Amino acid sequence: MANVVRFGVSIEERLLERFDALIAEKAYVNRSEALRDLIRASLVEEQWEKGEGEVVGTVTLVYDHHASDLAERLTESQHSHHKEIVSTLHVHLDAHNCLEVVVLRGAAAQLKHIADGLIGTKGVKHGKFVATTTGELG
Amino acid sequence: MANVVRFGVSIEERLLERFDALIAEKAYVNRSEALRDLIRASLVEEQWEKGEGEVVGTVTLVYDHHASDLAERLTESQHSHHKEIVSTLHVHLDAHNCLEVVVLRGAAAQLKHIADGLIGTKGVKHGKFVATTTGELG
Amino acid sequence: MANVVRFGVSIEERLLERFDALIAEKAYVNRSEALRDLIRASLVEEQWEKGEGEVVGTVTLVYDHHASDLAERLTESQHSHHKEIVSTLHVHLDAHNCLEVVVLRGAAAQLKHIADGLIGTKGVKHGKFVATTTGELG
């Protein structure tokens, strides 16, 4: 496991009380865990803003699989980016609607481009891209 | 399929030219498709802000599966919400790190609560919640 | 001044190194300052999500003051909410375009409603709402 260090934080008592209430509500086990999450989130945001290094992202798509050959076009589009597309989860929401989550890995700009293409595919009702990390952040 | 209608939009010529350039870049097939996406995105946002009706969401988690019993705790937490948790996709990022995407369905507030619990689990390095729709938006 | 306390945080060494690089780049004076900012930002987000208590927000508007009686309509709309609208800053961007920043204070839902009204006013080119705090967060 990673080498763990310890440092001290100065904070106004009232601010700490409010933070403790928030982390209790969010079910964090302790302050360190909650702060590490805030720290990692700010690093992931920075990494994506700068477009540096290898990153991981997910695209959530909702669409009607009855729309003319949409499922086929999405599959084809995913295959043409097989190097970046790691895996896909498909959920049948009802008789018409599907939810698909596509996991991508590669350079930030390239992932953003593939995600735009999937979300912009005719017939896709809603699409959202999430930028995350390969996990090498401590 | 849904009943399709048509209406006219007035717009400054220069603004339309710039929008056309943007949708070409994002690979939309035409303006209607791009505008329907903008419209649906604003409806999904509103639906989540108001917390109305049944919604769908995904949670993206990155974690080290070597962290003491984390995978087990995540699985248990997901089982205790089996009514809302529809499906889970698991990807092995490297020898240590996993990416998990959890698909949720139910009332907005309840989904947000479950997502907070998963993201706040000790050992989860990065977590993001995406609000989407059951697809019943036209 | 507020009563200041101190507590310890455990963190992976590599994660701390990367956070130190980020806060150096963002010109924070020390880790405590950077962490207090992350903590307050998460509290402000929570406060707005729950719609609790008195909050403060700003609306940034860009519009062409030549658009028929727009400036007048914006002023009137602001006067009809004089209880919530604290102050307004007006900047002349060029011969046509104005930027206006409106500071609001009151209940979250009410501020959101006023902001929607201002942003949706015919002729406003771009509008953005920022949720902040009355400052009573430690």
Added chain:
Amino acid sequence: MANVVRFGVSIEERLLERFDALIAEKAYVNRSEALRDLIRASLVEEQWEKGEGEVVGTVTLVYDHHASDLAERLTESQHSHHKEIVSTLHVHLDAHNCLEVVVLRGAAAQLKHIADGLIGTKGVKHGKFVATTTGELG
């Protein structure tokens, strides 16, 4: 005034009904106005993502003016960027807290850097940056 053109949009009837309900609630005068706002917002987002051209932004800061020489440090920092800082609005929230909105204009990356510096200043409780436009979007 700008040259106005007109084009047709095809859309599912149910989706249009829901959009009409949303724009009524947000007090838009008609669909064209609402759609132009969605279009401009997507262009502004793109412009900032790419970091192209001259842009405008606002920084909202909340701080305690009793914090040692904070107001002075903020003023100094603003003066050292007088070329980009257009104007500042100051509001007295209570006996301790101030809200300050700073309007910036220049290259995207430079504005982001100045905003980071202001938000990261020791004693600033909450800060948010808003990216907007010079208004030259139609």
